[in-house]
Amino acid sequence: MRTLRVATRRSALALTQTNYVVERLKQVTRGVDFELVPIRTRGDEIVDRALSEVGGKGLFVADIEEALATGRADLAVHSLKDVPFELRDGLTIGAVPRREDPRDALISRTGQGLFDLPPGARVGTSSLRRQAALRRLRPDLVVATLRGNVDTRLRRLEEGQFDAIVLAASGLHRLGLSDRITEYLPVDRFVPAVGQGALAVECRAEDDEVMQCLAAIADPDATRAVEAERAFLSRLEGGCQVPIGAYAEPVGRDLRLLAFVADPSGSHCLQLERTAADARALGIALAEEALRQGAADWLRPGRGD
Numbered sequence: 001m002r003t004l005r006v007a008t009r010r011s012a013l014a015l016t017q018t019n020y021v022v023e024r025l026k027q028v029t030r031g032v033d034f035e036l037v038p039i040r041t042r043g044d045e046i047v048d049r050a051l052s053e054v055g056g057k058g059l060f061v062a063d064i065e066e067a068l069a070t071g072r073a074d075l076a077v078h079s080l081k082d083v084p085f086e087l088r089d090g091l092t093i094g095a096v097p098r099r100e101d102p103r104d105a106l107i108s109r110t111g112q113g114l115f116d117l118p119p120g121a122r123v124g125t126s127s128l129r130r131q132a133a134l135r136r137l138r139p140d141l142v143v144a145t146l147r148g149n150v151d152t153r154l155r156r157l158e159e160g161q162f163d164a165i166v167l168a169a170s171g172l173h174r175l176g177l178s179d180r181i182t183e184y185l186p187v188d189r190f191v192p193a194v195g196q197g198a199l200a201v202e203c204r205a206e207d208d209e210v211m212q213c214l215a216a217i218a219d220p221d222a223t224r225a226v227e228a229e230r231a232f233l234s235r236l237e238g239g240c241q242v243p244i245g246a247y248a249e250p251v252g253r254d255l256r257l258l259a260f261v262a263d264p265s266g267s268h269c270l271q272l273e274r275t276a277a278d279a280r281a282l283g284i285a286l287a288e289e290a291l292r293q294g295a296a297d298w299l300r301p302g303r304g305d
């Protein structure tokens, strides 16, 4: 019997996601054992600064990729939105499983929705995309930086440091905290981050046995949607410290891609939409439209959601 070692971060959300993937893999394999390899990443250690300042989301992934590349682990489960476009040499995304809720969610202390919060209310988020979307919808709110894992963020709301916070609905669902959500922010007003709600299972590209196991848990709709979203992001130069969102979903046989790009100073933003059959071509075409409409002037190195 082969034992597959699964690298995972140690946060409650990471462990829940990893256990979900291991359970799915147990349903489609026989004679395979799974063992977790918990890893502390630099992204988990640095919690006092915005990620966009310290090297971006790649910090969560690099130490896990090291474990895969050196053979300490055979597969790893990531939140897809944390995975950079360029993977380490020799590694690949073997599966994108069924996607969780892609939406952002607002949790407020008083139970007021986004449009009921009083002027000057403090809303916590550290994602540049969420900051830009909030500024566009409610320029009268005060947006303040909030980082840390889901429990930390909820605690800081309860302590009164914020009147409301914005988090990914998927993380709350996975942690059994859906009842805390005050309001779901619709995807066409608050375009989700690329890959939000989806998982990426990464492995060594030449490990045929693992690749076969992973193919059995891949979800075709999620895979195709994420391909369009990531093509959009990469055409806007992969790692840009610009607020960017993109969300694709099937419409009949086609895919509809919604995208949001804002200028980092918050004075301009674009929201675009296009429908087509080929996921990658769709992502690239919509990115080119965004560049033509002004996004070309806003791009800077780095990335932040």
Ligand SMILES: NCc1[nH]cc(CCC(=O)O)c1CC(=O)O
Binding pocket: 079, 080, 081, 082, 100, 166, 167, 168, 170, 171, 195, 196, 197, 198, 305
């Ligand atoms: N920014 C950090 C991060 N990376 C992945 C998730 C979980 C969301 C997901 O499943 O995509 C979160 C938390 C959040 O954005 O609230």
